[in-house]
Amino acid sequence: MTVNDDSFTNWKTREEIAESMIPIIGKLHREQDVTVLLHSRSLVNKSVVSILKTHRFARQIAGTELSVTETMPFLQALTTLDLGPSQIDIALLAETYRTDDRGLSVEEFTAEAVAGATGENKIERRESRDVVLYGFGRIGRLVARLLIEKAGSGNGLRLRAIVVRGGGDQDIVKRASLLRRDSIHGQFQGTITVDEANSKIIANGNEIKVIYSDDPTSVDYTAYGINNAILIDNTGKWRDRAGLSKHLRPGIAKVVLTAPGKGDVPNVVHGVNHDMIKPDDQILSCASCTTNAIVPPLKAMADEYGVLRGHVETIHSFTNDQNLLDNYHNSDRRGRSAPLNMVITETGAASAVAKALPDLKATITGSSIRVPVPDVSIAILSLQLGRETTREEVLDYLRDVSLTSPLKRQIDFTTAPDAVSSDFIGSRHASIVDAGPTKVEGDNAILYLWYDNEFGYSCQVIRVVQHVSGVEYPTYPAPAV
Structure with missing residues (x-):
């Protein structure tokens, strides 16, 4: 041609x-x-x-x-x-x-x-697996969009219901509207209609039952024709095994939490440790957005260079748990106006590394600053490596990781000299290595990792759910190991 x-x-x-x-x-x-x-x-x-x-x-x-x-x-x-x-x-x-x-x-x-x-x-096409969303906030609605998008073949995952607390008049209409339009992520790609009489949202032909409940133990999902389902808890209200076990009701086989799990709840970062999930595991956590952003590149660097110690500083977009204007908050600083201030706060991402990378003996510390942007954050990962290297070698290596390694769905790479945070809205990767500001001197390396803390994280959640449901299909050509 x-x-x-x-x-x-x-x-x-x-x-x-x-x-x-x-x-x-x-x-x-x-x-x-x-x-x-x-x-x-x-x-x-x-x-x-x-x-x-x-x-x-x-x-x-x-x-x-x-x-x-x-x-x-x-x-x-x-x-x-x-x-x-x-x-x-x-x-x-x-x-x-x-x-x-x-x-x-x-x-x-x-x-x-x-x-x-x-x-x-070739493997056989599998029956679709029922999915229930418990909570329908920022992450819940983005996960819903992804589930609807991936239902195109008629197989895989099928969103059957969302569970929310009862609201006022036109509650279901307002929730459907929030699914239809998003100030950050734009319009829903398709059509959404509401069947108020039957408490359903129909999105691209997918009938989604809206169940109202304030107590997970009060719901019998089989009454709605839902069986062997995976429930995704987007509320973060329960984070330990005892609390999350409340979801194991008739019709629910597994529970996936979209927040860091506590106690013995496994924290899973897809691409890094999802293979540790046992077939009989019923309760899992997808850790935090920041954990998902830093663990894949940290593993990549540890595999190639060794990591002796490190520190992560996250410059994080503000979230719903902060106040728009100064007001009372349980946290010392998060009560101050989110759109007007940089707010120093804590992050559990560094300590969560140990759960996702148990073989990494390096001490990783971390802190966070919330800043006045609504989405996309950046993690600055400062590492002492096990051997000396050069900036060119590190960038060539990470570029190759993003293209051909088993972590290529988690790690993206950009050389754009004018890239800013809004350029990464909608990224489906857990993190994006920015080549420009990367610094390497001897055995010290500083990586700048962008991540869409809403959508990129939601994609990681879907990957975990696909894996535990058995509908994560193989990729060809096979990535280099």
């Missing part, structure tokens, strides 16, 4: 190719439960411009822009294969093919690279 050198003609040609990708991507997703990725970013339900921008973004992490003219042949090759449920990264296919010197055709190379998802090797 030849492309005219004229910039506008070049753009129109790529636009036409991206447009032809959309029905192929959609059909693979609907009919075979295959999610097409580009550098770990899903292309399902994306627009023409979004597909082109995702290809262009590859320049920031791989050094060169990836063209749809390179990836389209691999996408077409996938349509000729008997694929089972999987995630397939066409950027990795294109890039590994570029360095392959065996003279294979695109079709032959693709068939070999995704062989684990074809023919007799």
Whole structure:
């Protein structure tokens, strides 16, 4: 395929190719439960411009822009294969093919690279797993959006109900409105209607029952046709095993907490220690947004360089537990106006590292400052390494981790010199390494890690839920270990 050198003609040609990708991507997703990725970013339900921008973004992490003219042949090759449920990264296919010197055709190379998802090797499409959201605040609504988005194939996870405290008139209408429009994350991608008579929200065809309860022990979920469900507690009201066990009612098989767990509740950071989850574990925590942001890059650095000690300083967006204006608060400083002040506060993320990385013997300390932005935070991770290195070596290593390692869904990488916090709203990664301010001198390294503490964290929660439900499908080509 030849492309005219004229910039506008070049753009129109790529636009036409991206447009032809959309029905192929959609059909693979609907009919075979295959999610097409580009550098770990899903292309399902994306627009023409979004597909082109995702290809262009590859320049920031791989050094060169990836063209749809390179990836389209691999996408077409996938349509000729008997694929089972999987995630397939066409950027990795294109890039590994570029360095392959065996003279294979695109079709032959693709068939070999995704062989684990074809023919007799492919896994069966699983029955959908019921999910209940207990609480419908900032994280609850974003998790709901993700669950609805991922229900497109008809398999996987199925949001059946949300449980909230009883409200006033038009309670369900107001909750649906908050799901439909979000001041930070924008409009819901789809349609939402309300069935007040039956206490249901219908989002993209998904019927979601709204259950009113002030006490988890009062609900029998089987009465709503819900069975063997995973309940996601977004309230943070109960954080130990005794409290969270109250959710184990008829119809609920497992409970996942979207806050740091206390006592013997396992704190899980997907990509790092999710494999420790036992089939009979009924109660899990997804730790905190900051823990999810720092643990994957900390593990990456410890694996390559060793870490002797470290300190994390989080510059964190304000949250709902702070006051808009000065008012009484149980915490010493959080009562002061969140939009007007920087507020020094505590973070449990550093101590939570020990639960997620028990083999890491280094002492990690931490503190936090809340600042007047509504979303996206940055963690400054200062480390004493086990050996001396250089800035260039560290950046090359972390760029490679973000592209090809088992942590590529957790760690992103940017070289954009003008990046600011709002640029990372909607990031699906647990953290994004900012190459520009990274500092390395001898055995000391300082990493700057952006993270969408709302949406990126919600994506990590969904990954944990997919894992425990058995609907986390394998990715091809397989990441390097």
